[in-house]
Amino acid sequence: MSGFSADWLALREPFDAAARAAATEASLALWAKGRGGPLRIVDLGAGTGANLRHLAPCLPVAQAWTLVEHDPALIAAGEARLPATGAVRAAYRRADLVAELEAVLEEPCDLVTCSALLDLVSADWLERLVRIVRARDLALLAVLTYDGRVHLEPAHPLDEEAIALVNRHQRTDKGFGPALGPEAGIALARALHGAGDAPLLALSDWDAGPGDRAFQRALVEGWAEAASAIAPERAPAIDSWRRDRLRAIEAGGARARVGHVDLLRLPRGQGRAP
Ligand SMILES: C[S@@+](CC[C@H](N)C(=O)[O-])C[C@H]1O[C@@H](n2cnc3c(N)ncnc32)[C@H](O)[C@@H]1O
Numbered sequence: 001m002s003g004f005s006a007d008w009l010a011l012r013e014p015f016d017a018a019a020r021a022a023a024t025e026a027s028l029a030l031w032a033k034g035r036g037g038p039l040r041i042v043d044l045g046a047g048t049g050a051n052l053r054h055l056a057p058c059l060p061v062a063q064a065w066t067l068v069e070h071d072p073a074l075i076a077a078g079e080a081r082l083p084a085t086g087a088v089r090a091a092y093r094r095a096d097l098v099a100e101l102e103a104v105l106e107e108p109c110d111l112v113t114c115s116a117l118l119d120l121v122s123a124d125w126l127e128r129l130v131r132i133v134r135a136r137d138l139a140l141l142a143v144l145t146y147d148g149r150v151h152l153e154p155a156h157p158l159d160e161e162a163i164a165l166v167n168r169h170q171r172t173d174k175g176f177g178p179a180l181g182p183e184a185g186i187a188l189a190r191a192l193h194g195a196g197d198a199p200l201l202a203l204s205d206w207d208a209g210p211g212d213r214a215f216q217r218a219l220v221e222g223w224a225e226a227a228s229a230i231a232p233e234r235a236p237a238i239d240s241w242r243r244d245r246l247r248a249i250e251a252g253g254a255r256a257r258v259g260h261v262d263l264l265r266l267p268r269g270q271g272r273a274p
Contacts (some may be wrong), residue, residue, distance in 0.1 A: 003174075006048050006077040011207075011215055013050045016144050019176035024264040025058050028111075033264050035110075039090045042096055042109045045069065045117035048056055048078040051143070055113065058089045065090035068097065068104050077201045098125065099174055105132050110202040111139040118184040119147040119170060122177030126184065132264065140265040144204055145209065146170065148182025149259030158241040162167070165227035165234065172230070185261035190266055192265055206258040213249050216256050220245045 032039055039061050043051050046067035056063055067090060069075050075092045082090045095104050105112065112133060118126065133140045148170070150163045170181030180187050185201070192199045208216050224242035228235040249256040 004071070004074065005049060005075060007042050009050060009074070011218055012046065012116075013053075015206045015208060015212075015215060016050060017054050019204040019206050019260060020054065021204045021262040022145055023136040023139060024143070024200050025055070026217070027200055027264055027266070028072045029058055029060060031139065032059045032061045032111075036061070038064060039111055040107075040109050041065045041111045041113060042105060043067045044101075044104070044112065044114040044121050046078065047071075047074050047115075048093070049161070049264055051113055051115035052083075052088075052090055053151075054082070054115075055141075055273070056083070056090075062087040063089070065094045066104075066107065066109075068092060068095050070096045077272075093191075101128055102127070102132065105138075107135075107136060111141065113141040113143070115142075116146075118142050118146040118188060119181050120176060120179055121184065122173075123180060123187065125176045126180060126187055126211075127193065130195065132263055134192075134195055134197070135269045137269050138261070139267055141203045142185075142188060143187075143262040144183060144260045145185040145263070147185050147259040147261050149205070149257075151255075151257040152245070153255040155255060156238060156241060161228050161234070162223060162238060164232050166223045169226035169230040180214065180230055185263060186265055192263075197268070199263050201261055201263050204260040204262040206256070206260065208256040208258075210252045210254060213252075216249045216254055217246060219256055219258070220249070 037216050041061060041063055043065060046069045049067055052065050065076060069092060075094060080093055148167045152159050173179060173181050189199055189201050220242055224238050227238045254258060
């Protein structure tokens with residue numbers, strides 16, 4: 001349904017965790033502690049719950065999470081791993097973020113978060129999100145938004161073309177209208193700045209080394225598929241690039257750095273929600 005398999009989400013989870021910007025998390029944790037009281041958190045596009053698994057232990061307060069997701073297979077996989085007891089409660093809400101964003105965020109909420117979602121959304125959808133967050137003065141933590149920067153080693157003559165095609169593919173419709181793709185992080189920062197906020201923006205790049213073969217293979221396969229889909233006339237060249245890159249990965253000399261950004265907005269009131 002969503003095109004995101006639980007296997008892929010599991011493969012990327014440790015790279016996401018290592019990449020997430022410490023500064024935004026530390027600021028959020030300080031805010032949560034200073035504000036006191038339990039935090040009601042809505043995670044948009046939650047997948048199998050990776051954002052919950054990473055963020056919950058970083059926040060020094062009791063938490064009630066709503067994990068919003070539309071894919072029943074991901075919900076089933078995530079439900080099996082939800083915390084059962086303790087200071088963190090969590091439940092899935094099955095909803096379509098395109099049709100139901102406003103309804104989803106009508107529930108009591110202090111922090112809206114999302115991980116690896118915003119590059120899929122359109123400018124219109126992002127505007128809807130910003131409108132709600134500002135109108136209700138909510139905290140917002142949007143992490144791991146792909147920003148289009150990819151650095152691969154060893155260098156290959158087709159790297160630049162392949163990644164440019166990937167970035168074109170990133171802008172196609174992923175269910176939300178024409179996607180912002182690599183522009184999403186900066187578009188969110190601009191929208192918030194333009195409205196008078198001062199969000200914190202930090203890099204959260206993936207860094208995969210020679211030992212990370214399975215992850216690097218999955219990246220290259222995914223990129224080759226996207227590049228060939230957007231430029232079928234270049235499919236043979238992209239396939240030879242793919243085979244060369246896979247050989248370099250197997251030989252143990254490949255690295256991949258993939259650019260992402262994390263953004264944090266804290267409520268202007270800074271206070272405790274009623
Ligand atoms: C790249 S995955 C990230 C999943 C998870 N946040 C993580 O970090 O592992 C994007 C997620 O957004 C979900 N998604 C995409 N479009 C959606 C929509 N219209 N409504 C609800 N969820 C959606 C997908 O099913 C998928 O779980």
